[in-house]
Amino acid sequence: MTAVTAERPRSEKRSDGTPLVSMRNIHKHFGSLHALRGASVEVHAGEVVALVGDNGAGKSTLVKVMAGVHASDSGDYLFEGKPVRVTKPTDATELGIQTVYQDLSLCHNLDAVQNLFLGRELTGSMWGGRRIRRAESEVRAREVLTRMRLGNMSLSRPVGAMSGGQRQNIAIARSILWTPKVVILDEPTAALSHSAAEGVASLIRTLADQGLGIVVVSHDIHHFVVNSTDRIEVLRLGANVASFKSSEVTGEQVVNAMVGGNEGVNLAG
Ligand SMILES: Nc1ncnc2c1ncn2[C@@H]1O[C@H](COP(=O)(O)OP(=O)(O)O)[C@@H](O)[C@H]1O
Ligand SMILES: [Mg+2]
Numbered sequence: 001m002t003a004v005t006a007e008r009p010r011s012e013k014r015s016d017g018t019p020l021v022s023m024r025n026i027h028k029h030f031g032s033l034h035a036l037r038g039a040s041v042e043v044h045a046g047e048v049v050a051l052v053g054d055n056g057a058g059k060s061t062l063v064k065v066m067a068g069v070h071a072s073d074s075g076d077y078l079f080e081g082k083p084v085r086v087t088k089p090t091d092a093t094e095l096g097i098q099t100v101y102q103d104l105s106l107c108h109n110l111d112a113v114q115n116l117f118l119g120r121e122l123t124g125s126m127w128g129g130r131r132i133r134r135a136e137s138e139v140r141a142r143e144v145l146t147r148m149r150l151g152n153m154s155l156s157r158p159v160g161a162m163s164g165g166q167r168q169n170i171a172i173a174r175s176i177l178w179t180p181k182v183v184i185l186d187e188p189t190a191a192l193s194h195s196a197a198e199g200v201a202s203l204i205r206t207l208a209d210q211g212l213g214i215v216v217v218s219h220d221i222h223h224f225v226v227n228s229t230d231r232i233e234v235l236r237l238g239a240n241v242a243s244f245k246s247s248e249v250t251g252e253q254v255v256n257a258m259v260g261g262n263e264g265v266n267l268a269g
Helices: 002-006 010-014 059-066 089-095 112-116 134-147 164-176 194-209 221-228 251-259
Strands: 021-030 033-043 048-052 074-079 097-100 182-186 213-217 231-236 239-245
Touching (some): 021 059, 033 048, 033 059, 033 074, 033 213, 033 231, 048 194, 059 182, 059 213, 089 097, 097 164, 112 134, 134 164, 194 221, 221 251, 231 251
Parallel strands (some): 033 239, 048 213
Antiparallel strands (some): 021 033, 021 074, 231 239
């Protein structure tokens, strides 16, 4: 009996409440500017967490600390319950944390497959001229896109000819190729039409349903944040000022917390 308990798979262990990532009381200065003043955020497997706040609140800095782009001055960073040191981007990617930045970092003259494998092309042997193994790349790309329920996306069309929503999907697929546990998204619905934004929201939910933890920075409070995330952390001046369960809050309440109407509100269970 005890042996069975000890051999529980990881995913079940996670459901005991240990977050994938837990960052607590994070401080970060840029010179004399105190950008993060004790900010915290955590994300569990299967959960979509929105990070919201006015410009300058510290959202980007906090996710960059999570992604290892900035090292924090102080604070706790736990991954799957264990303290870790994340001071450079490879520290985060080795833990299984991928980031999709707002500029998407795609090459518009290249097609979907070329973009998915940019910088880590599958190549042949040295004496074979290190030719890119296109057929194998296409199979792998199709696998990932199918897992993301984007199986009918064109692999050969230049990304420059795609819509904003399709480009966002390609950028997310690129992060998924690394089989991450956590994906950080910076403004994934900015500059997208309402229907394209809904497509991206549904992709994000698909990934969370597959057990990923998703952290999303978003200004799209009234649509994406309240309708398509699970939990909302509100930052102001580098600190958390409110947290909500997305299903229990209105966009107006979130905006009030962002601009200072409701200090100290905490409706999250
Ligand atoms: N690399 C940097 N160097 C100096 N100051 C920075 C840097 N990045 C952000 N800041 C400052 O830190 C504060 C928080 O910025 P940021 O995290 O980008 O906020 P948000 O993403 O919520 O708009 C702002 O005052 C911003 O000007
Ligand atoms: Mg920002």
